[in-house]
Amino acid sequence: MFSVTVRDHMMVAHSFRGEVFGPAQRLHGATFVVDATFRRAELDDDGIVVDIGRAGEALHAILSELNYRNLDDEPQFAGTNTTTEVLARTIADRLAEQVHADALGAGARELSGLAVTLRESHVAWASYERDL
Amino acid sequence: MFSVTVRDHMMVAHSFRGEVFGPAQRLHGATFVVDATFRRAELDDDGIVVDIGRAGEALHAILSELNYRNLDDEPQFAGTNTTTEVLARTIADRLAEQVHADALGAGARELSGLAVTLRESHVAWASYERDL
Amino acid sequence: MFSVTVRDHMMVAHSFRGEVFGPAQRLHGATFVVDATFRRAELDDDGIVVDIGRAGEALHAILSELNYRNLDDEPQFAGTNTTTEVLARTIADRLAEQVHADALGAGARELSGLAVTLRESHVAWASYERDL
Amino acid sequence: MFSVTVRDHMMVAHSFRGEVFGPAQRLHGATFVVDATFRRAELDDDGIVVDIGRAGEALHAILSELNYRNLDDEPQFAGTNTTTEVLARTIADRLAEQVHADALGAGARELSGLAVTLRESHVAWASYERDL
Amino acid sequence: MFSVTVRDHMMVAHSFRGEVFGPAQRLHGATFVVDATFRRAELDDDGIVVDIGRAGEALHAILSELNYRNLDDEPQFAGTNTTTEVLARTIADRLAEQVHADALGAGARELSGLAVTLRESHVAWASYERDL
Amino acid sequence: MFSVTVRDHMMVAHSFRGEVFGPAQRLHGATFVVDATFRRAELDDDGIVVDIGRAGEALHAILSELNYRNLDDEPQFAGTNTTTEVLARTIADRLAEQVHADALGAGARELSGLAVTLRESHVAWASYERDL
Numbered sequence: 001m002f003s004v005t006v007r008d009h010m011m012v013a014h015s016f017r018g019e020v021f022g023p024a025q026r027l028h029g030a031t032f033v034v035d036a037t038f039r040r041a042e043l044d045d046d047g048i049v050v051d052i053g054r055a056g057e058a059l060h061a062i063l064s065e066l067n068y069r070n071l072d073d074e075p076q077f078a079g080t081n082t083t084t085e086v087l088a089r090t091i092a093d094r095l096a097e098q099v100h101a102d103a104l105g106a107g108a109r110e111l112s113g114l115a116v117t118l119r120e121s122h123v124a125w126a127s128y129e130r131d132l
Numbered sequence: 133m134f135s136v137t138v139r140d141h142m143m144v145a146h147s148f149r150g151e152v153f154g155p156a157q158r159l160h161g162a163t164f165v166v167d168a169t170f171r172r173a174e175l176d177d178d179g180i181v182v183d184i185g186r187a188g189e190a191l192h193a194i195l196s197e198l199n200y201r202n203l204d205d206e207p208q209f210a211g212t213n214t215t216t217e218v219l220a221r222t223i224a225d226r227l228a229e230q231v232h233a234d235a236l237g238a239g240a241r242e243l244s245g246l247a248v249t250l251r252e253s254h255v256a257w258a259s260y261e262r263d264l
Numbered sequence: 265m266f267s268v269t270v271r272d273h274m275m276v277a278h279s280f281r282g283e284v285f286g287p288a289q290r291l292h293g294a295t296f297v298v299d300a301t302f303r304r305a306e307l308d309d310d311g312i313v314v315d316i317g318r319a320g321e322a323l324h325a326i327l328s329e330l331n332y333r334n335l336d337d338e339p340q341f342a343g344t345n346t347t348t349e350v351l352a353r354t355i356a357d358r359l360a361e362q363v364h365a366d367a368l369g370a371g372a373r374e375l376s377g378l379a380v381t382l383r384e385s386h387v388a389w390a391s392y393e394r395d396l
Numbered sequence: 397m398f399s400v401t402v403r404d405h406m407m408v409a410h411s412f413r414g415e416v417f418g419p420a421q422r423l424h425g426a427t428f429v430v431d432a433t434f435r436r437a438e439l440d441d442d443g444i445v446v447d448i449g450r451a452g453e454a455l456h457a458i459l460s461e462l463n464y465r466n467l468d469d470e471p472q473f474a475g476t477n478t479t480t481e482v483l484a485r486t487i488a489d490r491l492a493e494q495v496h497a498d499a500l501g502a503g504a505r506e507l508s509g510l511a512v513t514l515r516e517s518h519v520a521w522a523s524y525e526r527d528l
Numbered sequence: 529m530f531s532v533t534v535r536d537h538m539m540v541a542h543s544f545r546g547e548v549f550g551p552a553q554r555l556h557g558a559t560f561v562v563d564a565t566f567r568r569a570e571l572d573d574d575g576i577v578v579d580i581g582r583a584g585e586a587l588h589a590i591l592s593e594l595n596y597r598n599l600d601d602e603p604q605f606a607g608t609n610t611t612t613e614v615l616a617r618t619i620a621d622r623l624a625e626q627v628h629a630d631a632l633g634a635g636a637r638e639l640s641g642l643a644v645t646l647r648e649s650h651v652a653w654a655s656y657e658r659d660l
Numbered sequence: 661m662f663s664v665t666v667r668d669h670m671m672v673a674h675s676f677r678g679e680v681f682g683p684a685q686r687l688h689g690a691t692f693v694v695d696a697t698f699r700r701a702e703l704d705d706d707g708i709v710v711d712i713g714r715a716g717e718a719l720h721a722i723l724s725e726l727n728y729r730n731l732d733d734e735p736q737f738a739g740t741n742t743t744t745e746v747l748a749r750t751i752a753d754r755l756a757e758q759v760h761a762d763a764l765g766a767g768a769r770e771l772s773g774l775a776v777t778l779r780e781s782h783v784a785w786a787s788y789e790r791d792l
Binding site: 403405407408409410419420422423424425426427428429463464465466516517518519 | 535537539540541542551552554555556557558559560561595596597598648649650651
Binding site: 544546548549550608609610611612613614616617650651652653654655656657658 | 661662663664665666667668703706707708709711712713716765
């Protein structure tokens, strides 16, 4: 099994609902360093898992829709805590849509899975992985 | 599949028995930077894998019992080489006990697995993963 | 010249005023990984620059007053852009006050300088250094 | 499941054939920071996955055959793009040969799998994993 | 004294002349992770050292002229070993030209100095710093 | 001003005397990731600060005398707390002796200064810098 990973980041504000979050129930923020991993059983004829340029652009475009925003004001997240875990799934699912829409090239149809990791600090991170 | 990871560290002395260890048979020491990963198939109603605050406290408590000690003097490790691999399993198994004792909250019963990675330097690390 | 550095972090929301900030004029957020460096010409009788335990606690206390907050709502920053640079100076100046108030121990009077670095992502950071 | 990882690096020149590579079709180069991971279900009697000294030497020997070279001139890669993915598989397969030849010790016969990750920059990396 | 740093990278081929370089006399390559630091005594009215967006673009433009190239073929480096140290100075001097040409904004005239660090691997790096 | 840095590490046991050290008065241990920086005003005719191969070997030889040892048993440290700061100075002074003995080559006589940083964990490090 092969994989390729590209890294980017976004800087957002948000707050959480629920006692479990303690002081993070207040409006605060985070830099999320985002690693998107693409998995594939065999390489294509060029010797790659995916066009890494397109993969990076797809990730950047997805993050740009969230970057420099207060996620509490985004209708798409109404009623949802935008935890690191939830954001990892959101980004992975949007990357999957891009793969299925051939935005990463026709070869990307051979990808078998995706994983997205969001690092919220030097001591905490979360991941979500899914099939394609 | 989702996961959340928290990082902490401990600083211990120890020595190893066995020719394979070469100069590490002498009493020496290590800083272990410890990453504890909690896995879960679905998020809870708060949108999280586990209460990250409690997870970090559970890890810190386990490391505190080993930190700033000579592991050669700890009865719990009598007759055992406290290799990076063995310590990864020890910490993972103690975290599993804490999960099963509801120390990470009732929601942690839904966790499916744990992984613990100990980084002993910038060029070497070991991991142990297990089901819950 | 000797120095000792301790690392901690904070997660805040804020916005900036001024065209130069582009999309960062919107309410957004950041994780700042904060490195506080203490400088001293000679070591004390214990062989240290500063009591690293107290230094870490002083830094943590200062960050706790800002952590999990929207800095736009903090009266102390009214009329000020809370840029990475400004926050580095704020934290350094508060550490200097703690040093002068002997909160880091009487030995800390021998410190000659401080530097504070805030890493806002894996690709950008800012520092402020000052004498004591 | 246990694993142990060792890190080393190599610095090579190469070029790629195929429009997908854009400017990387020109002769350029890369530092690859290489992480080799050895997996095993149970520890041996010494409490280890593998003799980490021998594992590091085996990895270093394999990288030495590629290091400080123009991979375009290496007959072994004739007709092959030496992408990060391809190099990860090459190194993993050579490590597997070393394991099977007992170069990592007789105990290494119990290893169940290998993974090799090549980091080509702070924002991109690729991995290949295989059974043993 | 304040500073702001931005990080980018480039991937180049080159060879060195001189016995001191050993096997690096052969054509090989490197990924250079490049950190450009801008220093300034006081912040401007916006609370910044420099427009970080423009600073990042200036660095990226300078690296783009070298990226994905064999530096042995670049006339600008004829008769010069493109060591990590030489490249750090080259990039710093080009950034200085951009500052003096107001490419980073009129405010950048207040910058007092620059430093450029090139990381060639996880275990080696070089820096050059100069006044403005 | 130019500088070049090489990284290596050592794993030692030790204990400290003095109430300020709290639990670190017990025998414990540390991995020290060691960065040795060599400074020089101008490059030599090869375009380098120092022969990085020899610099790395000199650092490795110095660390080898301390590595895999209990520093409490080393006569050279009798009556001295082997704090991170003290070890940084010890290593820097030994590197300076090597420079003065031409072990890094005759060109190293032009070096103007040295700095040594010891990282004891992901959240704490110490440095010592001196002239040559």
